[in-house]
Amino acid sequence: MSDRTILVVGTYDTKDDELNYICNVIRSQGGGVLTMDVSVLGDPTKPTDISKHDVAAEGGHTIREAIDGEDENLAMQIMAKGAAGMAARLHREGRFDGVLVLGGTMGTDLALDVCSALPLGVPKYIVSTVAFSPLIPPERLPADIQMILWAGGLYGLNSVCKASLSQAAGAVLGAARAVEKPQLGRPLIGMTSFGKTVLRYMVALKPALEARGYEVAVFHATGMGGRAFESLAAERAFAAVMDFAPQEVGNHLMGSAISAGADRMTNAGRAGVPQIVAPGCYDLVDFVGWQDPPPRVAGQEVHAHNRLLSSVMMTPDQRRGMAREMCGKLALATAPVTLLLPTKGCNEWDREGGPLRSAEGLAAFVEEIRASCPSNVSLVEIDCHINDAAFAEAALKILDDWISSGSVRPGVIHA
Template identity: 25%
Template sequence: MWPELLLCYSESVGQSPIVLPDDRGKAVGVMSKALQHFIKKAQADGVVAGAIGLGGTGGTSLLSTPFRSLPLGVPNIIVLFPSIVDICVINNVSRVVLSNAGAAFAGMVIGRLERLQESCNEGKKGTLGITMYGVTTPCVNVVNERLKKEGYETLIFHATGVGGKAMESLVREGYIQGVLDITTTEVADYVVGGVVPCDSSCFDVIIEKKIPFVLSVRALDMVTFGLKHTVPTNFQQRNIHIHNAQISLTRTTVDENKKFAGFIADKLNNLQQRSVFACHKLKGVSALDASGKPFYDPEATGTLLNELQRLIQINEDRQVKMYPYHINDPEFANALVDSFMAIC
């Protein structure tokens, strides 16, 4: 099988037929890349029910990266059963060990196929992704409960960089059929340089998949850092709020909010599906951005909202809605759900 895999891989990268190096370590690296290419292609063609492999340290090294490219839920096993004897031939000892591994794998594959069939028959409205941060929790709790009552399954992701990426990964794999991105603080950390950033591809998979999308600019009043002494020198003179012993938050500036608006508007203007950008009228974008709270700054928040309204290109499918509520008011949470229901 390896000659076919190597030929397929060489054609995909536009090279002449690849010959395995004599060096074993380098050969394992080439084989791993070829297998990863094959698995991705087979998965895209819909012919992979699972993947199983066995071996010692070399086999584990070869298999681990290709297997990680499989979507969440696709069974994949690297056999770590003690082989007792060498497995160069099948005998009455190795047969028992390998049969156990094969039976476990077969059970996982059958179980997954049955779950997929059950899912097709359930007739649920779908699964939605929601982003949350500590300072937006009251809003998200109301949204979550309301959506459940409406018949949706919800997955809540903590907007800590990896949380947003995890949500987008599940969107890409088809596990999520709609998104309410209520907490966009990862954009602030990406633009300014905090410790919980998104990356330049933020929102791209939502645009690509054309799923219903409601966006709200929550928690863009802050950039996240670690312990207070780790906050960069150029931020030390800012308004710093100690969220807990491990997390320090710094208030974002007027100029930074202009940049946030530009980044978000550029993405939203590429949306081709029905979408809603929902915001408020200077009532605050987090629990800290309210009258009497440490990050209350109407000028910075106003700049963000005004720039977004100016830059977002409104059309029949792309709407901007303004509400006279604070982010954590129940009325705003219900307005988000109403907006989502209207575009589904």
């Protein structure tokens, strides 16, 4: 008897050999397989567990509609809707433990919807001819997705593509066996940050929050980290958030490819999750280090962080725009929000005498925050730098007050 079952999704009319090869590798390793056909025009050589008709019907359509539309994009979206809904339902029913989806651009488009429909902790593997490609928008990637390049696999089996397919089969089965799914026995605090060289508050805050009975997850705010943070916030996974590195808001505003999407800094508020917010690294726009800076910041001073990532300093006017953008997003919140504003700087390089210090820029940002802060947001100014102990202490005081008032549920202290 198999110990874990993998949902294997693909167009079994055109990729029958490849999909069956994957299924056989999984079975040879002691795993079980649940097959889902998302093709439209043709039929597999043998019936799948979930037929293309089942998939279309799950989304409220028929295969005939997909064919008669005479539009491959429309047909793909019909099947993607049904496949995502079917995968979510089957997982709720306990029918599978991990998913592997195979495809080119069409199959990858569908695969992203399927994987996004499944919760964090379910192994999600996409074997794609466009893995790691700029064709794939970051905002469509689930927090824990894995992608494997389908090398040499556009059509038919061969020794090159078998190397990719067999690794993918072993990876998803191994992940399903090894995964330690989130067990949210303790309330979870979501925090955003960068590394300790630039932002250090988490060093003091994490053990202090854990001592209060909370689990703490710190997200690296470099685009994908923010996407994961926002995804979990939308699911109400957090008891509260400490969103102290909102730089992705500015990246998106300035047109950088390092973006967490237009909904950054909105999902916690919409989900009714209390937020403590601070402007860590608000003054820097990150961009892909091996590309030219976005047009809106072209010609401004560049700081090369490494070969992958560079930053530019915002001008005073751009910082005012960042302040208005943050305040506009926080105005949407339906739960308590405190904007914690350290007036002596918001990253280590922005200290007095630091290499990226701009007293004029900081003053412009502070002034605009004061002018734009919405009525639902409590603005707390503190005369310190964001990396000073006083900042972490102020954040803890706000959280403790919320716990006392019942706005945030208390942590669970384990004996």
